[in-house]
Amino acid sequence: MSSNYYHYPVWVRLWHLVNAILCILLIITGLMIFLHDPVAGTADVAAGGSRLHNVSGIILTVSYLGFFAGNLFTENGKHYRTRLRGSFSRFLKQVRHYLYGQFRGEEAPFPVDSERKFNPVQKGTYAGVMYLVVPFLIITGTLMMHSDPADGLSSGFDIYAVLDILHIVLAVIVTLFLLVHLFISITGRHLMSIVSGWSRSGQAGG
Numbered sequence: 001m002s003s004n005y006y007h008y009p010v011w012v013r014l015w016h017l018v019n020a021i022l023c024i025l026l027i028i029t030g031l032m033i034f035l036h037d038p039v040a041g042t043a044d045v046a047a048g049g050s051r052l053h054n055v056s057g058i059i060l061t062v063s064y065l066g067f068f069a070g071n072l073f074t075e076n077g078k079h080y081r082t083r084l085r086g087s088f089s090r091f092l093k094q095v096r097h098y099l100y101g102q103f104r105g106e107e108a109p110f111p112v113d114s115e116r117k118f119n120p121v122q123k124g125t126y127a128g129v130m131y132l133v134v135p136f137l138i139i140t141g142t143l144m145m146h147s148d149p150a151d152g153l154s155s156g157f158d159i160y161a162v163l164d165i166l167h168i169v170l171a172v173i174v175t176l177f178l179l180v181h182l183f184i185s186i187t188g189r190h191l192m193s194i195v196s197g198w199s200r201s202g203q204a205g206g
């Protein structure tokens with residue numbers, strides 16, 4: 001029997017829309033800053049990109065706090081918690097389904113139901129990105145905004161360079177997450193869930 005489950009309340013969908021637009025803007029402007037070459041005369045492009053990057057980062061921080069509070073005070077937070085025992089084998093089972101099983105018409109190992117909104121891969125990646133990677137991206141970005149690249153040079157410890165490298169590594173992780181997230185959303189045919197709010201039963205989870 002086919003049923004639908006209302007798993008994505010309005011606030012989650014609004015947060016997700018704002019977050020997705022800002023992340024794409026941040027990736028583009030971040031690349032502009034990273035690739036700019038003052039010698040070749042692209043410094044102006046980097047300055048514009050840098051302003052937009054900072055403003056987008058500030059709005060993303062506010063929207064992240066909204067997401068954090070939403071998960072703390074509503075039922076949505078329970079979908080990010082997991083039993084550690086057996087979690088790795090559940091994760092691998094779902095990966096096998098994404099890469100192989102789903103293309104052979106196999107049943108999803110962790111289908112969506114009224115209680116289960118995310119499968120183990122979604123749960124693990126969403127929790128990791130939203131509770132580890134994004135907070136540290138925000139912290140390193142904020143610290144860089146409030147420090148001068150020249151500060152550390154005199155003391156012999158270039159803290160700005162350390163923050164910069166950490167920030168770039170975390171940004172690469174978010175970009176890779178986004179690519180996998182899009183692959184899963186498209187091949188699992190649940191792009192519409194985050195627009196309408198409804199998941200279909202039998203969906204590969206989420």
Ligand code: HEM
Nearest residue numbers: 012019020023076126130178181185190191192193194206
């Ligand atoms: C064009 C960009 C994006 C598209 C098309 C997209 C698509 C989707 C879809 C279809 C869902 C619901 C189905 C599912 O749970 O897998 C979803 C949920 C989610 N997405 Fe994305 N996404 C995008 C960008 C992002 C970005 C940049 C992040 C984080 C950095 C993100 C984090 C999440 C999270 C945490 C959820 C679960 C929200 C909840 O229900 O609590 N998404 N996304």
